[in-house]
Amino acid sequence: MVAACANSPSPATTPLDPSLSPPKDAQRTGAPSTTLSPGQGAADCGTFTLGQGETLPDGVARCFVDAASAGHRAWLQVSWPTVEGDPIHVTYLSGDDGHIEVVTDSRADGFGPKPVTTEDCQGPKPARQGIEFTTCVKK
Numbered sequence: 001m002v003a004a005c006a007n008s009p010s011p012a013t014t015p016l017d018p019s020l021s022p023p024k025d026a027q028r029t030g031a032p033s034t035t036l037s038p039g040q041g042a043a044d045c046g047t048f049t050l051g052q053g054e055t056l057p058d059g060v061a062r063c064f065v066d067a068a069s070a071g072h073r074a075w076l077q078v079s080w081p082t083v084e085g086d087p088i089h090v091t092y093l094s095g096d097d098g099h100i101e102v103v104t105d106s107r108a109d110g111f112g113p114k115p116v117t118t119e120d121c122q123g124p125k126p127a128r129q130g131i132e133f134t135t136c137v138k139k
Contacts, residue, residue: 042073049087050080050129061126068094068124078130086110092124092131100124102136 045063048056056078067074076092089105100121107114123134 042075043067045074045076047077048079050078052081052085054080055128056126056130061131064092064094064131065124065126068098068100071096071098076131080129082109082112084109084111090130094124098122100131100133101139102131102133 043063045060045067048060050056060076064074064076072094073096074092074094077089078092079087079089081087086109088109091101091103091105093101093103095101102119102121103116104119105116106112107116118139119136120139121133121136124131125133
């Protein structure tokens with residue numbers, strides 16, 4: 001699953017890495033953002049339902065990663081099918097503190113466990129079906 005980190009440590013063993021946060025003055029510099037205009041509250045990078053073998057349209061993951069990396073709030077929702085065709089819903093929410101909340105809802109998966117998981121992640125990068133992270137901690 002793309003929403004999960006390549007390395008998902010337990011909260012007790014690994015704190016989130018402060019070096020992966022946006023620069024402390026990112027929201028105060030007035031530097032232009034590629035995803036937000038002045039006065040906008042958050043970048044809405046969209047809602048996408050992918051079919052078997054489909055990937056996100058060009059630029060969608062980059063919209064979220066650019067906003068999150070610059071310390072802006074952003075939102076992206078992606079649904080993609082399991083091998084059997086059941087939908088997995090993943091919502092990405094970035095805060096202006098460099099943390100990203102990833103909520104994965106697999107309750108519609110008829111063949112797997114049906115948890116809703118929430119992770120606090122950092123270090124986003126675009127992936128074929130969503131966003132990958134360097135560090136995630138389950139909440």
